[in-house]
Amino acid sequence: VTTYVALLDGGRREESIEVRMLGPGVYEVRIGDTVRRVDAFRHDSGTVSLIVDTESYSVQLDQRVNDVRVHIRDSVFPVEILDEKRLRMRRAAGKFTVEGRQTLLSPMPGKVVRVLKRPGEAVGEGEGVVVIEAMKMENEIKSPKDGTVVEVLVREGQAVEGNARLAAVE
């Protein structure tokens, strides 16, 4: 039996899952008090056919850098699956917070078209700090908290990569 911990809602919710293999492709899965017999058939890198009891699901697993996006029918669930070792490492690294200094990252590669705030300026939660143009659309990168802009790391006209540091708010 292997026990996994699934982090849901961006780490706000945890669920413990026990998996036991009964035979090739057949598993017993326990979540809380519920035990299910699961027949899993992996079609290709992104698609798994699951028969849970008798209900059949075509499940899409979109593996990203930090999580897996599980698509079922119209729903998408971002799930981070950790075994015990990874969970301990995660716990040691601390929790999500907007306290203290927050760095604004570029969510995608693009070009800085405007810098809306200067270092030292006050900023409200949800207020734009930098405008990035990508795919011909302008996107405001907003402050996650009320505070002060302590650093601006980009200039107007500058090209930035995805995850580039743009500014810091404290």
Added chain:
Amino acid sequence: MSEARPIQKLLVANRGEIAVRILRTAKEMGLRTVAVYSDADRGALHVRLAHEAVNIGPPPSRESYLVGEKIVEAARLTGADAIHPGYGFLSERGEFNRLCWKNGIAFVGPPADAQDAMGVKTSARARMKAAGVPVVPGSEGPIADEREAKAFADGIGYPVMIKAAAGGGGKGMKKVEKAEAFLPLWQGAKRESASAFGDDRLYVEKFLERPRHVEIQVFADRAGNTVWLGERECSVQRRQQKVVEESPSCILDDGMRRAMGEVAVRAARAVGYVGAGTVEFLVDASRTFYFLEMNTRLQVEHPVTEMVTGLDLVRMQIEVAQGLPILRQEEVVRRGHAIEARVYAEDPAKGFMPSPGRISYLRVPGGPGIRDDSGVYTGWVVPQYYDPMISKLLAWAPTREQAIAKLIRGLGDYHVHGITTNVPYLRAVLRHPAFGSGVYDTGFCQAHQKELLVQPDAQYAEVALIAAAVAAFKRDHDDAEAFAARAGAQAGRSSWLRIGRARALRGGVR
């Protein structure tokens, strides 16, 4: 436009799904084809599908796809005798059109003069007004000074629309709700317009409350036969960008359809139009229609008309460029209902932020009545430089209800991994009761913003966890087995053999 002659080799001056779309028909017609590509598009699908391909420079479109001289040079290099511009980029530029003809290359599109007349939206409005076509109230021409523009907007009253004189496709277009918001939006529109069209002239128009956007596809041949092929209802728009298009429109009856069709033909004739064009109208609550603009090119949503009429508009464009006649008005037949949904690389949950990146997995729907006009493949990295549309999915069925059900089904089978797409959003649009009833307008996406954001259905959360955990288990299990197999193989080797080798290496006594 000079005289028509047969085309042997066609250069497609575009990228993405439309380049692929045009190449498909060109190949069916037995033409040799040439693709052009920027440095960011070396791996793009259209490059692979063409017989020849020419690099035209750095990723930003201003340095590649928008440089007419480079395109014409590529045509000369490969001996292409015609250029199809697709939509966007250079497709509506009269000067590019002339440059092609000057170099003895046929431009697959209308005469340059017709593009000029319609291309500057402000002069088009003036011409249509003169031809007796009703237009939306607005500024007579482009306004250079932002203060002056604001004064004009203050005068006609808010809300107003700021529009790019060279515009199209929603780029450089902003709705201004109140006077205080005018200047920042004007500046944003100016930048967007300059970057999308290389022209930053803007004008101001009165914003009609809750209008519907209905457009008429027209087609004309060189002999002067001009026909209308029916309408497309494009009122499902987000930030002036079309999202879902359908034909027929729920608000048109046969009389109004014919009236709009005839006005559209009159508009096309007024500028000596040849080839495929679209006359866009706004229809207000009292079903009065106003001329909005004419797009002098193939439209993104042209497949909607193709599915309803059974025609291949790209083939017709190429035939017209070769001097062949098109069908007569009474030969145009429309049957059933077609709907198109635009699949964008964007994240609706994050304010529709573009989501460029590598497509790690792609599986697209099939089955009767489904058409996927795509420009991507598994492994392709969607570049940040261009429009985020990756595909258009269409459904055709005898009735509107069936077409909607079919498109919902098709989108359910549309799987893109690695980047985030608006597929769940599109399904929510098609399922929405207001869309289903047919009573919707261009405010639809805004009005139902919250309902259209799909929240995960809690009843599937358990299955999601099971799937993720079983996949993790399988991965860990496979890894452990593979490791054990390798370690085992190592241990299984003869120890005598190992000692013998070690001795030989040391060069000791044998």
